[in-house]
Amino acid sequence: MPLAHPAADVWTLLADVADARPDAPAFIHGERRLSFAELLDCSARAAQGLGDLGVGPGDRVALWLPNAPAYLILYFACARLGAIAVAVNTRYRAVEVADIVGRSGAKVLACAPAFRRIDFLSILAGIEPEALDRLSAIVIVGETPEPVPPAIEHRRRVPFDRLLSRPAIAHNHASARAPCNIFTTSGTTSSPKFVLHRQGAIAGHAQQVARTFGFTAPETLSLAILPMCGVFGFNQTLATLAAGKPSVLVESYEIEEIARLITQHKPTTMFGSDDMYQRLLELMPGRWPFRSIKWAGYAAFNASLEDLPERARPRGLRLVGLYGMSEVQALYARQPLKLPVPRRKLGGGVPVSPLAHVRVRDPETGELLGPGLPGALEMAGPSLMVGYYGNEQATAAAMTSDGYVRTGDLGQLDGRGGFTFLSRMGDVLRLSGFLVNPLEIEMHIQKVPGISGCQTVAVPRPEGVRAVAFVMLDPGAVLDEAATIAHCKHGLANYKVPMRVFPIDDFPKTPSPNGFKIQRTRLREMAEALLRS
Incomplete structure (x- = not known):
C-alpha cells in the first residue's frame, strides 16, 4: 500500500505507488486519464529519450510547461536519470527565460508551443543566441505552430512523443542525495535565486504531507490549480500522488474553467489564493457549491479580502491557513482544522513533520523569542533545501x-x-501568488530612455494585488506611460x-545609519491615493 514504508527517492516514490495501485488514475487531464502504471512506464521511456539527448546525472532540464501529464512524466524521467528539473x-517571457536557462546551464528545454496561444517559440527567438547555445535540444510538447521562427529553425527540436517511443531505460541513477529540483525565488539582486x-527531501515531504493532510482517504481527489512550476502546486500534486490518489490537472488559471471542474469532478482538496476563492464565490451559484471539498488551503495576499474566510464558511468552504516557501517547500505547516475561523485563517500553523522546528529571533538583538513576541522566523526540518544552486x-x-534557514518573514x-x-x-512583492523582487521590474523600466530611477510597490485592488511604479525622469524628459507599460509587457x-x-520628483526617503532608505510604505499610500482619484 502507498505510504507503507518511506520512499528513499523520487523514483521509488512513484514505483511503489505504481506497484500497489497500477490501474488507479494518477492524473486526469481533460478527457485523458493516466494510470500510475502508465505514468511509470512513460517516465522510464522519457528518461531513455532524455538520455539519448545527452542528459545524465546532475544535468539540468528546464520545464517551461503548464500543468499537464508531460510535466510530471519529464520530472520523474529526470529523477530516474539523476538529473535536475528546473521549473520555469x-x-x-524572453528576459526571464534567458536568465534562468542561461544561469542554470540547462541542457534541454521542454515547452508546449500551442499552450493558451502563447507563442513560446517566438519568445525563444527573441532571446540572445548565446543564452540558448548550451541547449542540446528543445523538446516540443504538442503541436508546433507554423511557421517556426528563423532564429529557432536551426536548433534541434524533438517531439515529446518521440521520447515516449523509446524503450524503458535500464539503469537507475535516482538516490536520496541526488539533486532533483530547482525552483526560482526572489533574491537581493534583479536575478532570482x-x-x-x-530527492530524499522531496519524496519524504510528499509522504509526510499525504499522511498529515489525510490524503489516504478513499474519496481523495485533488484539484491541481496552482502551477507546478511553483512549490505550492508541485508539493500538492506530489503529496496526492504519494497517497496513491488522483489529481485533476488544471492548465490555465481561468476562473470559469476552475468552477466547471469543481462541479464536474467534485474534488476533496484544493489550494489557492484569496483572490481566486473570492471570484469562485461570486461565480458559483447555490448555498453549498463546494460540498465535496473537506477543507481548502488558503493564502491571504489581498488585504481588502481579510474577511473572506468568514464569508466563505456559510457557503460550505472551509479555508485553512498554510505556510511554505521554496527553501522549506510548500505545505511546511498548516493551521489545525478545529480552530475557530479567526485563528484558522492565519498563515502559519503546526509543521507537518515532527522533525521540523520553527524559532523566532529578535532581528536587532539576535536573541531567541518566546510565544507571542514577533521576530524573524527561522526554520529547520527534513524538507529543507540543499542551498542556492x-x-x-x-x-x-x-x-x-x-x-536553520532565515526565511525573511x-x-x-x-x-x-x-x-x-x-x-x-523585506520589500518583496506578492503578485498573482508569486513572490517578485521589485528590482526585476524596476531595472526593466529603467531601460526606457528618459527614466533615471524607479520604485515599485504592490497595491491591493478588488481584482487582485497589482504593481504600481513610480519613476524619476531625466531633465527635460516626459513620461510616456503607455509606452512604458508596453515595454514591460514585452519583457x-x-x-x-x-x-x-x-x-x-524624488522618492520619499528616511535617513539611516547606512544611508537613506526609500519609504516604501509612503509610496504605497501615494499609489492608493492616486488610484482612488
Whole structure:
C-alpha cells in the first residue's frame, strides 16, 4: 500500500505507488486519464529519450510547461536519470527565460508551443543566441505552430512523443542525495535565486504531507490549480500522488474553467489564493457549491479580502491557513482544522513533520523569542533545501550555523506547537501568488530612455494585488506611460507589469545609519491615493 514504508527517492516514490495501485488514475487531464502504471512506464521511456539527448546525472532540464501529464512524466524521467528539473513559469517571457536557462546551464528545454496561444517559440527567438547555445535540444510538447521562427529553425527540436517511443531505460541513477529540483525565488539582486532540493527531501515531504493532510482517504481527489512550476502546486500534486490518489490537472488559471471542474469532478482538496476563492464565490451559484471539498488551503495576499474566510464558511468552504516557501517547500505547516475561523485563517500553523522546528529571533538583538513576541522566523526540518544552486554566498547568508534557514518573514510562536506568519520583513512583492523582487521590474523600466530611477510597490485592488511604479525622469524628459507599460509587457510576465506608472520628483526617503532608505510604505499610500482619484 502507498505510504507503507518511506520512499528513499523520487523514483521509488512513484514505483511503489505504481506497484500497489497500477490501474488507479494518477492524473486526469481533460478527457485523458493516466494510470500510475502508465505514468511509470512513460517516465522510464522519457528518461531513455532524455538520455539519448545527452542528459545524465546532475544535468539540468528546464520545464517551461503548464500543468499537464508531460510535466510530471519529464520530472520523474529526470529523477530516474539523476538529473535536475528546473521549473520555469509559463508566464515568463524572453528576459526571464534567458536568465534562468542561461544561469542554470540547462541542457534541454521542454515547452508546449500551442499552450493558451502563447507563442513560446517566438519568445525563444527573441532571446540572445548565446543564452540558448548550451541547449542540446528543445523538446516540443504538442503541436508546433507554423511557421517556426528563423532564429529557432536551426536548433534541434524533438517531439515529446518521440521520447515516449523509446524503450524503458535500464539503469537507475535516482538516490536520496541526488539533486532533483530547482525552483526560482526572489533574491537581493534583479536575478532570482535557484533553490535546490534533493530527492530524499522531496519524496519524504510528499509522504509526510499525504499522511498529515489525510490524503489516504478513499474519496481523495485533488484539484491541481496552482502551477507546478511553483512549490505550492508541485508539493500538492506530489503529496496526492504519494497517497496513491488522483489529481485533476488544471492548465490555465481561468476562473470559469476552475468552477466547471469543481462541479464536474467534485474534488476533496484544493489550494489557492484569496483572490481566486473570492471570484469562485461570486461565480458559483447555490448555498453549498463546494460540498465535496473537506477543507481548502488558503493564502491571504489581498488585504481588502481579510474577511473572506468568514464569508466563505456559510457557503460550505472551509479555508485553512498554510505556510511554505521554496527553501522549506510548500505545505511546511498548516493551521489545525478545529480552530475557530479567526485563528484558522492565519498563515502559519503546526509543521507537518515532527522533525521540523520553527524559532523566532529578535532581528536587532539576535536573541531567541518566546510565544507571542514577533521576530524573524527561522526554520529547520527534513524538507529543507540543499542551498542556492551556484550561489554559495547566498546560501551562507540564508543558513544559520546550526542548520536553520532565515526565511525573511516576520512571525511569532503561538505557544501551542505552531507559529503565525505576520508579514514579509523585506520589500518583496506578492503578485498573482508569486513572490517578485521589485528590482526585476524596476531595472526593466529603467531601460526606457528618459527614466533615471524607479520604485515599485504592490497595491491591493478588488481584482487582485497589482504593481504600481513610480519613476524619476531625466531633465527635460516626459513620461510616456503607455509606452512604458508596453515595454514591460514585452519583457516581463503579465503579473509583473505595473497597472500604472506615475512620475515623481524624488522618492520619499528616511535617513539611516547606512544611508537613506526609500519609504516604501509612503509610496504605497501615494499609489492608493492616486488610484482612488
